[in-house]
Structures are given as C-alpha cells and as structure tokens.
Amino acid sequence: xxxxxxxxxxxxxxxxxxxxxxxxxxxxxxxxxxxxxxxxxxxxxxxxxxxxxxxxxxxxxxxxxxxxxxxxxxxxxxxxxxxxxxxxxxxxxxxxxxxxxxxxxxxxxxxxxxxxxxxxxxxxxxxxxxxxxxxxxxxxxxxxxxxxxxxxxxxxxxxxxxxxxxxxxxxxxxxxxxxxxxxxxxxxxxxxxxxxxxxxxxxxxxxxxxxxxxxxxxxxxxxxxxxxxxxxxxxxxxxxxxxxxxxxxxxxxxxxxxxxxxxxxxxxxxxxxxxxxxxxxxxx
Amino acid sequence: xxxxxxxxxxxxxxxxxxxxxxxxxxxxxxxxxxxxxxxxxxxxxxxxxxxxxxxxxxxxxxxxxxxxxxxxxxxxxxxxxxxxxxxxxxxxxxxxxxxxxxxxxxxxxxxxxxxxxxxxxxxxxxxxxxxxxxxxxxxxxxxxxxxxxxxxxxxxxxxxxxxxxxxxxxxxxxxxxxxxxxxxxxxxxxxxxxxxxxxxxxxxxxxxxxxxxxxxxxxxxxxxxxxxxxxxxxxxxxxxxxxxxxxxxxxxxxxxxxxxxxxxxxxxxxxxxxxxxxxxxxxxxxxxxxxxxxxxxxxxxxxxxxxxxxxxxxxxxxxxxxxxxxxxxxxxxxxxxxxxxxxxxxxxxxxxxxxxxxxxxxxxxxxxxxxxxxxxxxxxxxxxxxxxxxxxxxxxxxxxx
Numbered sequence: 001x002x003x004x005x006x007x008x009x010x011x012x013x014x015x016x017x018x019x020x021x022x023x024x025x026x027x028x029x030x031x032x033x034x035x036x037x038x039x040x041x042x043x044x045x046x047x048x049x050x051x052x053x054x055x056x057x058x059x060x061x062x063x064x065x066x067x068x069x070x071x072x073x074x075x076x077x078x079x080x081x082x083x084x085x086x087x088x089x090x091x092x093x094x095x096x097x098x099x100x101x102x103x104x105x106x107x108x109x110x111x112x113x114x115x116x117x118x119x120x121x122x123x124x125x126x127x128x129x130x131x132x133x134x135x136x137x138x139x140x141x142x143x144x145x146x147x148x149x150x151x152x153x154x155x156x157x158x159x160x161x162x163x164x165x166x167x168x169x170x171x172x173x174x175x176x177x178x179x180x181x182x183x184x185x186x187x188x189x190x191x192x193x194x195x196x197x198x199x200x201x202x203x204x205x206x207x208x209x210x211x212x213x214x215x216x217x218x219x220x221x222x223x224x225x226x227x228x229x230x231x232x233x234x235x236x237x238x239x240x241x242x243x244x245x246x247x248x249x250x251x252x253x254x255x256x257x258x259x260x261x262x263x264x265x266x267x268x269x270x271x272x273x274x275x276x277x278x279x280x281x282x283x284x
Numbered sequence: 285x286x287x288x289x290x291x292x293x294x295x296x297x298x299x300x301x302x303x304x305x306x307x308x309x310x311x312x313x314x315x316x317x318x319x320x321x322x323x324x325x326x327x328x329x330x331x332x333x334x335x336x337x338x339x340x341x342x343x344x345x346x347x348x349x350x351x352x353x354x355x356x357x358x359x360x361x362x363x364x365x366x367x368x369x370x371x372x373x374x375x376x377x378x379x380x381x382x383x384x385x386x387x388x389x390x391x392x393x394x395x396x397x398x399x400x401x402x403x404x405x406x407x408x409x410x411x412x413x414x415x416x417x418x419x420x421x422x423x424x425x426x427x428x429x430x431x432x433x434x435x436x437x438x439x440x441x442x443x444x445x446x447x448x449x450x451x452x453x454x455x456x457x458x459x460x461x462x463x464x465x466x467x468x469x470x471x472x473x474x475x476x477x478x479x480x481x482x483x484x485x486x487x488x489x490x491x492x493x494x495x496x497x498x499x500x501x502x503x504x505x506x507x508x509x510x511x512x513x514x515x516x517x518x519x520x521x522x523x524x525x526x527x528x529x530x531x532x533x534x535x536x537x538x539x540x541x542x543x544x545x546x547x548x549x550x551x552x553x554x555x556x557x558x559x560x561x562x563x564x565x566x567x568x569x570x571x572x573x574x575x576x577x578x579x580x581x582x583x584x585x586x587x588x589x590x591x592x593x594x595x596x597x598x599x600x601x602x603x604x605x606x607x608x609x610x611x612x613x614x615x616x617x618x619x620x621x622x623x624x625x626x627x628x629x630x631x632x633x634x635x636x637x638x639x640x641x642x643x644x645x646x647x648x649x650x651x652x653x654x655x656x657x658x659x660x661x662x663x664x665x666x667x668x669x670x671x672x673x674x675x676x677x678x679x680x681x682x683x684x685x
Contacts, residue, residue: 116476
C-alpha cells in the first residue's frame with residue numbers, strides 16, 4: 001500500500017514523518033514507530049555553596065578500590081620509569097667509552113702481531129736491514145730454533161716454555177762458540193729478523209695467559225716428546241707469501257708415547273679458497 | 285652522517301702496528317691504486333640522534349634474527365640453508381639449550397637519511413674487530429679536537445666493544461665449565477688477521493677472569509682413548525672459542541666429532557649460529573617481516589619479483605662471488621663460493637660520499653649493540669679491497685648533516 005499522496009502541495013513542501021510510512025515486510029521484524037520526543041517539564045537546578053565547614057562525603061566501595069588500583073599503578077609506573085632511566089643512563093655510559101682495565105689489547109695483541117709483520121727481502125723498502133735472531137736458554141746459551149718454535153709462548157713475560165724450560169729469542173746478538181753476546185731480548189722495532197737458518201722468527205704458535213697475566217702452561221704436564229717434532233715447525237708470515245703454518249701437524253699421531261691422538265682433522269678447509277688439503281688423518 | 289678530511293697522526297703507521305694492525309690486504313682507491321687498509325686521512329661524523337637511531341635498529345634486527353632462528357628450527361628448514369642432515373638435531377639442541385653466544389656484526393647500508401638496511405649478518409666469525417674496538421678508539425683519543433666529554437660539549441665515539449666483550453665473557457663464565465678457555469683460529473690465514481682477532485678476544489676473556497690458551501685449529505687433536513679434543517699439551521679441551529666457520533667445521537674430517545662433543549665441550553660461537561651466518565636468513569627475515577624498514581626484499585634460489593638485485597652465495601665471504609644485476613647490467617666478483625646455492629637480495633646501492641661508498645659494520649655483543657666500524661670501497665661491493673675508516677660523534681646540540 002502506498003502512502004496517500006496529498007494534493008496541492010506548496011513549493012518547498014517537506015514530507016513529515018507520517019508520510020514516510022512503509023508497510024511491514026514479511027520476514028523482517030516489525031517497524032517500531034517511536035513517539036515524538038516530548039520536552040520533560042523543566043525543573044530548576046540546585047544551588048549550593050561549600051565552605052570551610054564542608055566535609056568529604058563517604059567514599060563508595062567501588063571508588064575506594066579504583067583509587068587503590070590507580071595509586072598502585074602510578075607507583076609501578078614510577079618504578080618502571082626510574083628503572084628505564086637507569087638502564088638508559090647505564091647504556092649511555094657504556095657508549096661513552098672509558099677503557100677498563102690496564103691493558104686494552106695492545107700489549108698481548110701487539111706481541112702476536114709482531115709475528116706477522118712482513119719481513120721484506122734485504123732490498124725491501126720497509127726495513128733497511130735484516131738481522132739474525134737466536135733461540136737461547138739460560139741467558140746466553142744458543143739452542144736449536146726448534147725449541148723456540150715448539151714451546152708455549154707467553155706474550156706477557158716474553159718467555160717460551162717447553163718441558164719446564166724457559167727459552168727466548170735474542171735479537172741481533174753476536175754468536176760465538178754456542179753462546180750469544182750483546183743484542184736484545186726485546187724485539188727492536190724497524191728491524192727485520194730471521195732465524196740463523198733463514199726462517200721467520202716465530203716464538204711458538206701456542207699462546208697462554210690468564211687474568212693475572214701469568215702463563216699457566218707450566219702447571220700442566222709437559223708435551224710428550226713423541227710427535228712433538230711435528231709441532232709448529234713451519235714459519236709463517238715471512239712476507240714472501242710462502243709462510244703458512246696450516247696443516248703442519250696433519251696426521252701427526254702421538255702413538256709412540258702410548259697415546260692415540262690425531263691432529264689435523266680440523267682446519268683442513270683453509271681460508272682463502274684453496275681446496276681441502278689432504279689431512280692424512282686416520283681419525284675419520 | 286658526513287665524510288670529513290683529517291690529518292693523519294705523525295707516525296700513525298707505527299702506532300697502529302703497535303696496536304696490532306699489521307694485517308689487511310692493501311685497499312684500493314677509485315683509480316684502482318693501492319690504499320692503506322687503515323686510512324685516517326678521512327673519517328665519518330655522526331650526530332647522537334643518528335647513533336641512537338642505528339643502535340635501536342640494530343637491536344631490533346638482532347631480536348628479529350633470533351626469532352628467525354627459532355622459526356627455522358621449528359619448521360626444520362635446514363635444507364634451504366644447505367646444512368647436512370646429520371647436523372639438524374644437534375643444531376636444534378644447541379638452540380634449545382641456549383648455548384652461549386658472544387658477538388656478531390651486522391653490515392648495514394646507511395646514509396643518514398633513510399633507516400639502516402641489513403645487507404648481511406656476520407654472526408659466526410666476524411673480523412675487523414681489533415680496528416673497531418681498539419685502533420679507532422685510540423685514533424679518536426689522539427685526534428678529538430675537544431677533549432671534554434660529550435655531555436660537556438666534546439666529541440665521542442660509538443664504541444663500547446672492549447668493555448662489552450669483557451662483560452660478556454664475565455656472563456659466560458657463569459654458564460660454562462670452570463676450566464681453561466681455549467681460543468683457536470685457522471693457521472692457514474697467513475695475514476695474521478684471524479690469529480690477531482682471536483688473540484684480542486683471548487685478552488678480553490682473560491680480563492674477565494678466564495685462564496686462556498690459544499692454538500691454531502689445525503693443532504687441535506682428538507684423543508681416541510679419552511674421546512675428547514686435546515690441545516698441544518694433550519690436555520683436554522672443555523671449552524673453546526673458534527674463529528673458524530661452522531660450515532667448514534661440518535665439512536672437516538673431525539666435523540662429526542665436534543658436533544658430538546657438544547655439550548660436554550662448549551664451542552663458542554655456538555652451533556645454532558650456523559643458521560644466522562648463512563645468507564638464507566635474509567630471505568627468512570623478509571618472509572617473516574615483509575616490508576620491515578630495516579630489511580631489503582630477499583629470496584632463496586630465485587630473484588622473485590626483483591629486477592635489480594644482488595645475487596649472494598649462501599655461505600660467501602668478503603664479497604666473493606657476488607653478482608649485481610642493475611638496469612640490465614651485470615657486475616660480478618670472483619671466488620670459490622656458491623656451490624650451496626644463492627640468495628637474491630634487492631639491490632640498494634651503497635651511498636656515495638666523495639666518490640667512496642661506506643658500509644656500516646654494527647657490532648652486537650651478547651644481545652646489545654656495542655659500536656660500529658666503517659669499511660669503505662670505491663666500488664659497489666665491500667670486499668677485501670675495502671679500507672677501514674674511523675668515526676666520531678659530533679658534540680651535543682650539533683648535527684652531522
């Protein structure tokens with residue numbers, strides 16, 4: 001049923017709500033016509049004043065709980081903010097670097113680095129001359145370079161420990177009848193050194209030091225003689241590109257000492273892209 | 285961020301050499317001539333806002349990386365990483381046991397304008413540590429024009445590497461056996477970089493109270509009777525830091541023994557880092573966090589929708605075997621990597637400053653950002669011809685733009 005269309009509508013006529021009537025549609029909830037809003041009778045508002053005699057009204061239970069909750073939350077927030085500020089400050093102070101401890105790596109690392117300073121040929125531009133370094137024990141007695149290259153080097157003391165003995169290189173001394181005189185036990189800068197056999201000066205590959213700067217290698221059983229002749233016998237960093245200590249122990253086995261130890265099963269994939277070297281290990 | 289010209293210190297070569305910097309293939313300049321690996325004739329400046337922004341982004345990246353490891357392990361996606369099947373179980377155990385980790389280096393593209401973009405994560409065997417931690421710090425101390433602290437108007441450097449490493453070793457002391465800590469590197473590296481980096485880490489551990497022993501990895505022995513790894517004194521190795529990639533260990537003759545020795549022997553970095561040090565992680569991150577502002581789109585074994593991309597071997601090093609495809613042109617570097625497959629990452633060229641292109645090496649020690657080191661090339665690929673450039677932070681209230 002269409003709503004009745006009144007005749008003779010004036011220009012600008014706006015239909016009232018009664019003309020928006022649509023019949024109920026089956027299956028849909030019935031349309032509810034809300035009554036027009038009726039202005040309630042107006043009541044004048046209350047006027048009160050509070051003065052110094054005014055007291056707080058009693059708090060409701062809900063209000064008391066909400067207040068406690070808010071206060072607890074605020075305390076937690078403050079605590080958290082303080083913790084965050086402390087963490088941020090700690091982080092900032094870490095960023096603002098103050099080196100801790102006495103050494104900052106340069107002592108020991110510098111000693112290791114000396115192993116790799118390039119030794120040029122005699123006509124090389126970097127160093128003007130090449131002198132000889134001798135492996136010594138008991139002050140001035142010259143021994144095979146093997147002892148210096150096999151032991152455990154303590155970069156802090158400068159001594160090389162092997163089988164309970166302390167060895168060290170003498171740099172630039174004069175050799176005479178098995179003894180050395182002059183020279184220095186600290187490696188002079190700006191001078192290239194080779195061993196008497198022409199190898200690189202390589203005070204052992206094993207370095208050992210602890211928090212007190214003292215070596216701890218001597219407290220352990222000395223390495224067995226058997227098999228040790230394979231250890232650390234190669235030079236490295238000679239500057240000619242030929243020095244390479246990798247795989248020197250490949251396949252070495254301390255069998256004759258009663259031990260059954262294989263070495264060389266790791267590190268066989270050498271850095272720089274050369275293919276896997278033959279390790280000769282019997283361990284796998 | 286800006287590139288500045290500096291005056292090298294008198295006798296700087298001897299200074300940096302005495303601090304241990306004797307390695308490094310000579311870098312190359314724009315004309316292909318050789319350039320010092322350590323170059324203090326230039327440096328970069330950042331303002332503190334930039335440093336704080338990178339720091340926050342690095343820590344976000346690190347936590348996303350840890351979530352990615354978790355995801356790879358849960359979904360057993362090891363094959364995508366080219367990891368041999370026999371190592372899958374031990375990797376999962378290493379992760380679940382939370383085997384301790386020490387450090388890593390994010391390589392970031394950053395220009396001071398846009399968010400930093402992750403190029404790769406060197407999580408297993410990062411080097412350039414000594415120059416970042418020690419050498420550039422002394423350069424800063426020697427050359428800062430204003431010696432006051434940053435708060436009082438002086439300069440600063442973003443560098444807490446040394447203290448952070450000492451602190452991290454201190455934490456690790458609580459979770460590994462109280463024995464000597466061995467440090468090992470590949471003696472096959474004739475430049476000394478690996479030995480010196482290991483020696484430096486050894487020193488930070490000693491400062492934290494560890495008794496330490498260093499030896500080349502080739503000299504680590506296997507005692508068949510006692511079923512343990514031994515050092516050159518035939519003493520058992522209970523815990524060892526290795527500057528030698530896990531993917532090489534897994535291929536080595538003793539590889540299975542190493543994996544079987546865990547956790548009786550603690551190996552640092554831990555075995556689970558084999559996932560992070562693999563560039564497949566870049567694609568996993570993009571899958572997990574698509575459109576993240578610090579990531580570039582990356583895909584495994586296929587460029588996907590990328591038309592300009594960098595093809596990276598999953599296990600490549602020092603910029604080897606990279607191919608850049610840009611506007612139909614290809615630029616490639618040589619090398620021996622790539623047998624394990626490739627990852628394709630969107631090409632976002634390194635920014636250019638005075639004709640050179642820096643990459644930011646952002647260090648993470650433990651789980652916190654600890655400083656940066658910058659390597660700079662004349663080309664688009666940061667390879668072993670890059671030079672190390674120091675940096676400083678401009679005084680409070682100033683900008684570096």
